Amino acid sequence: MSVGDAASPPARTIIPVWLRDGWGIAAGVAGVYVFLYIAATRYGWGGEAYQKPISDLAFLPLSVFATLAAWRIAANRALDPRMRRAWLLLGLAIFTQFLGDLIWYYLEVLRQLPVSDWPYTAADLVYPWFYPLAVAGLLSLPNAPLGRSERLRFALDLSIVMVAAWMVVWYFVISPVAADTESGLAAQIVLAIYPIGDLAVLGGIVWLLFHRPDAATRSALILFLLGLLSFVVTDIVNSYAALAGTYESGGWIDVGWVMAYLFFALAAIRQPYLLRVSATEQWSLRLLNWLSLVLPFVAIGLGYGLVIYAAAASLPVGGGVQGLFVGAGLLTLAVLGRQVVALRENMRLNAELRAFSAELERRVEERTRQLQESQEALFASQKLASIGALAAEVVHEVGNPLNAIIAASESLEASVSDGETDAESLKVYLPIISRAGWHAARIIQTLRNYSRGTQELVPQNLSEVAQDVLLLLRQQMQMWDSIKVVTEFAPGLPAVACDRNQMAQVLINLLGNARDAMPGGGTITVRTRPAPDGVALEVADTGVGLAPEYVEKIFEPFYTTKDIGKGSGLGLSIVARVVRAHNGRIKVHSDGPGQGATFTITLPTAQP
Amino acid sequence: MSTLLIVEDNADFRTVFQRRFEQLGYHVLTAPDGVRGLQVVMDAPLDLIILDLNMPYRDGLETLRLIRSVKPKMKVMIVTAVMEEAAQVEARKLGVYEIVFKPVGIKDLAAAVSRALGQAAA
Numbered sequence: 001m002s003v004g005d006a007a008s009p010p011a012r013t014i015i016p017v018w019l020r021d022g023w024g025i026a027a028g029v030a031g032v033y034v035f036l037y038i039a040a041t042r043y044g045w046g047g048e049a050y051q052k053p054i055s056d057l058a059f060l061p062l063s064v065f066a067t068l069a070a071w072r073i074a075a076n077r078a079l080d081p082r083m084r085r086a087w088l089l090l091g092l093a094i095f096t097q098f099l100g101d102l103i104w105y106y107l108e109v110l111r112q113l114p115v116s117d118w119p120y121t122a123a124d125l126v127y128p129w130f131y132p133l134a135v136a137g138l139l140s141l142p143n144a145p146l147g148r149s150e151r152l153r154f155a156l157d158l159s160i161v162m163v164a165a166w167m168v169v170w171y172f173v174i175s176p177v178a179a180d181t182e183s184g185l186a187a188q189i190v191l192a193i194y195p196i197g198d199l200a201v202l203g204g205i206v207w208l209l210f211h212r213p214d215a216a217t218r219s220a221l222i223l224f225l226l227g228l229l230s231f232v233v234t235d236i237v238n239s240y241a242a243l244a245g246t247y248e249s250g251g252w253i254d255v256g257w258v259m260a261y262l263f264f265a266l267a268a269i270r271q272p273y274l275l276r277v278s279a280t281e282q283w284s285l286r287l288l289n290w291l292s293l294v295l296p297f298v299a300i301g302l303g304y305g306l307v308i309y310a311a312a313a314s315l316p317v318g319g320g321v322q323g324l325f326v327g328a329g330l331l332t333l334a335v336l337g338r339q340v341v342a343l344r345e346n347m348r349l350n351a352e353l354r355a356f357s358a359e360l361e362r363r364v365e366e367r368t369r370q371l372q373e374s375q376e377a378l379f380a381s382q383k384l385a386s387i388g389a390l391a392a393e394v395v396h397e398v399g400n401p402l403n404a405i406i407a408a409s410e411s412l413e414a415s416v417s418d419g420e421t422d423a424e425s426l427k428v429y430l431p432i433i434s435r436a437g438w439h440a441a442r443i444i445q446t447l448r449n450y451s452r453g454t455q456e457l458v459p460q461n462l463s464e465v466a467q468d469v470l471l472l473l474r475q476q477m478q479m480w481d482s483i484k485v486v487t488e489f490a491p492g493l494p495a496v497a498c499d500r501n502q503m504a505q506v507l508i509n510l511l512g513n514a515r516d517a518m519p520g521g522g523t524i525t526v527r528t529r530p531a532p533d534g535v536a537l538e539v540a541d542t543g544v545g546l547a548p549e550y551v552e553k554i555f556e557p558f559y560t561t562k563d564i565g566k567g568s569g570l571g572l573s574i575v576a577r578v579v580r581a582h583n584g585r586i587k588v589h590s591d592g593p594g595q596g597a598t599f600t601i602t603l604p605t606a607q608p
Numbered sequence: 609m610s611t612l613l614i615v616e617d618n619a620d621f622r623t624v625f626q627r628r629f630e631q632l633g634y635h636v637l638t639a640p641d642g643v644r645g646l647q648v649v650m651d652a653p654l655d656l657i658i659l660d661l662n663m664p665y666r667d668g669l670e671t672l673r674l675i676r677s678v679k680p681k682m683k684v685m686i687v688t689a690v691m692e693e694a695a696q697v698e699a700r701k702l703g704v705y706e707i708v709f710k711p712v713g714i715k716d717l718a719a720a721v722s723r724a725l726g727q728a729a730a
Contacts, residue, residue: 399689403711404620410714411628418631428627432620479617 018273023069027269030065033058034262038255055254056105062261063098067091069268076272082142087268089137090224093130094264097257100127119187131197134228138204141221143211153345154210156338157296160331161206162199164299167306167327169195173239175320180243195239198232205229209292218288220271227263230256296338303331397443397475401436408432442471457582459495459606460503462535463528468500469507470526477511482521485511490529496603498582506575510539510599513572517543517597531602534584540598546590554588579603610655610725611635615645615671616687617660625658628714629721642671649675649682656724657684669695672702683724687712 019027037058044051070091074084103123108115115121146154173195177188205225234256241253307328310321408429415425470477470487477485507526514524522542529536546554555576579586584603590596612634616622619640626636637652639645649657657675659668668686675682686699689710696707705724708717 395690399710400618400621403689404618404624406711407621407624407628407714407717411624411631414628414714415631425627428623432624436620 018270023072023269026065027266030062030262030265033062034258037258041252041255053109056101056109058254058258059101059261060098060105062258062265063094063101066261066265066268067095067098069265070094073268073271079272080142082140083271086137086140086142087271089133089140090264091268093133093137094261096126096129096133097261100124119183120190124190124193128193128197131200134201135204138201138208141208143208146211153338153341156334156341157210157292158203158206160296160334160338161299162203163327163330163334164303165199165202167303167324167331169199169236170323170327171306171310171320173236173243175323176243177239179320191239191242194235198235201228202232206295209288209295219273220267222267222287223263223270224267227260227267230263231260234260300331300335303327394443397472398440401440404436405433405440408436456499457497458500460498460500461493461495462498462503462537462603463489463493465498465500465503466507466526466528466537469504469511472504473508473511480515483515483518484523486523486525488525488527488529490527493528493530493535495606496535496582497606498603502578503582506578506601507537507539509572509575513599514539514541514543514597517541517545519544522596534602534604537601537603538598540596542596545593545595546588546597547593548590551588551590555586609633609635611637611653612656612658612721613637613639613645613648613652613654614658615639615642615660616658617641621660624714625717629718632718634721642668642674645671646674646678650678654679654682656721657682658721659684659686660688669698669702672699672704676702685720685724687717 015024018024037054039045040054045054068091070087073079074088074091076084100123103126104115104121107113107121107123115123174192177191180188183191205228208221209225234253237256238253307324310324412425412429466487466489470485477483511524511526518524518541525538525540527536527538527540529538555572576586579601582603584601586599586601589598589600612629614622614625614636616625616638617640622638622640626638629636637648637654639648645657645659648654659672668688672684672686675684684702684704686704686707687710688707691699691707691709699707706720708720
């Protein structure tokens with residue numbers, strides 16, 4: 001598999017992109033290492049004697065790896081300075097664990113001291129620094145600022161979770177520690193420092209979660225939060241175990257910490273890839289949103305569940321249980337507050353929604369009106385453009401024969417004055433003069449019909465109108481590449497009420513369309529025939545044809561199948577308008593793409 | 609004897625032009641459109657091309673460009689009924705010697721032709 005090949009599209013493989021470099025391989029090695037460590041714990045590899053050395057030593061490379069991975073992000077100048085500062089602090093936090101583990105390793109393995117039985121050691125001077133550093137790191141990660149209305153809800157959510165967490169830690173750890181006056185004050189402080197620190201870190205996690213972290217932080221954050229959760233839960237279980245005196249180096253509790261380091265390292269390796277991988281980002285965003293929604297409810301359940309547990313177990317009412325009652329009261333207040341906030345929010349949203357839909361309606365109306373106006377303007381300009389095109393056509397159609405007449409008569413004149421006039425010259429020049437003169441005259445004749453402005457419905461023979469148009473276009477149609485125009489005019493058709501000028505424009509339009517539909521040549525058939533309620537005029541081509549879905553749309557303004565710049569998409573809509581103004585109908589039929597198209601106009605018979 | 613090529617779609621005008629200019633002592637070749645005009649340009653030695661821009665099959669300016677790509681120094685005159693300002697500028701850029709507007713008499717055209725050829729001689 002070519003990992004670094006930029007040209008190949010990112011293939012979906014089991015190994016994600018962010019694990020495909022040197023750090024990814026190192027993470028893979030670390031994963032195998034953790035797996036082996038878990039296996040060693042489960043099956044007691046190396047026997048009782050090696051359990052402690054293996055376990056204590058196992059922490060060191062992992063925490064170093066996680067620290068280095070975090071500091072690599074901090075050293076990356078391409079990233080957001082806030083993010084770099086955050087990872088520097090998080091790396092420092094992990095590094096304190098490395099130092100603590102080192103001290104512990106020295107005491108327990110090298111000095112062979114029974115540290116597991118001591119209430120505290122020198123390592124406990126180093127370990128707790130994790131909490132402030134981790135919280136500071138979490139709070140400096142980039143995140144979206146909360147809106148004014150969100151702040152109260154955020155505060156309530158945070159207090160719900162924190163009260164519930166406090167209740168758990170209070171009941172299982174702090175209150176027993178406080179009650180255990182035998183070990184002395186120092187031991188009490190050391191034992192209490194960890195759960196309190198855990199609560200602070202948990203607060204940091206929840207704070208970040210409810211703050212909708214930055215897109216660049218999300219995916220790595222999931223991994224980092226998994227690590228922190230693993231760390232915090234292990235910590236609390238450990239505190240409980242230490243209290244009960246059941247902690248053993250190399251036991252299952254250590255697995256939790258090892259897992260936490262692995263997650264920290266993975267999060268740091270993930271971090272620089274965040275902006276590049278977007279499919280997973282969606283996934284992580286949804287998960288974070290879901291978590292921030294669900295977490296308060298889980299906390300509520302946990303808090304009240306603990307109270308019910310205490311009641312069901314008929315525990316003696318001491319410091320522990322009293323704390324639970326206080327917690328339940330606080331929890332209830334926070335939940336009620338949350339409810340009020342949600343209600344107010346709903347009312348505000350409802351009002352906003354109503355205002356928004358009213359605004360939307362107004363805008364739609366305005367846009368529709370503007371569109372209608374611009375459409376009218378376009379119709380007008382299209383008409384102007386067709387007058388311009390007609391003028392150019394006339395210049396060419398009349399100018400050419402006139403010029404031929406001038407050139408022929410001047411040539412004849414020159415021959416006469418040169419004294420070389422002969423029958424041959426007369427035979428060449430005179431027919432040219434008369435032919436060209438008649439051609440120009442016929443064009444002028446046809447143009448007379450265009451001089452009227454407004455619509456004038458008078459009885460007309462549609463076949464004659466069509467013949468006129470074909471005569472006008474004769475010269476031009478000769479230039480159409482390999483296109484043949486055939487006519488099929490039915491004899492004895494009744495007259496229809498129509499404006500000759502406008503109907504001619506309609507036919508010119510349809511002929512132009514038919515030509516454009518046949519870039520490779522073909523046949524255009526102009527046909528008139530009797531229809532049930534009048535006379536039909538058909539223009540059929542053998543061109544590109546129409547797909548059925550276009551048949552409906554083709555008479556709509558701005559609809560065009562021509563390339564951009566080739567058609568305004570107005571021609572057929574104008575045709576349809578003109579036909580409707582004649583009380584007529586227009587439809588198009590095509591057997592599909594490549595099968596040609598037939599436009600049929602039906603006009604009602606003129607009332608005598 | 610100077611050789612002229614007239615590219616013009618109107619057959620009547622072609623006939624008159626050819627007859628009159630042969631009487632005036634030119635060797636005249638004709639072509640009804642740009643494609644066939646270009647064939648003549650490539651095959652025969654010419655002194656002047658007279659191009660009517662409103663021609664079928666190939667836009668006159670396009671024909672002019674093709675002529676220029678084959679014969680960069682060839683003397684070209686345009687005869688046309690209508691020509692947009694932009695097209696005129698474009699044609700002059702392509703080295704057109706003169707643009708003559710129709711209707712134009714055969715005497716004026718003959719004068720323009722000898723003008724063009726006279727300049728070539730000078």
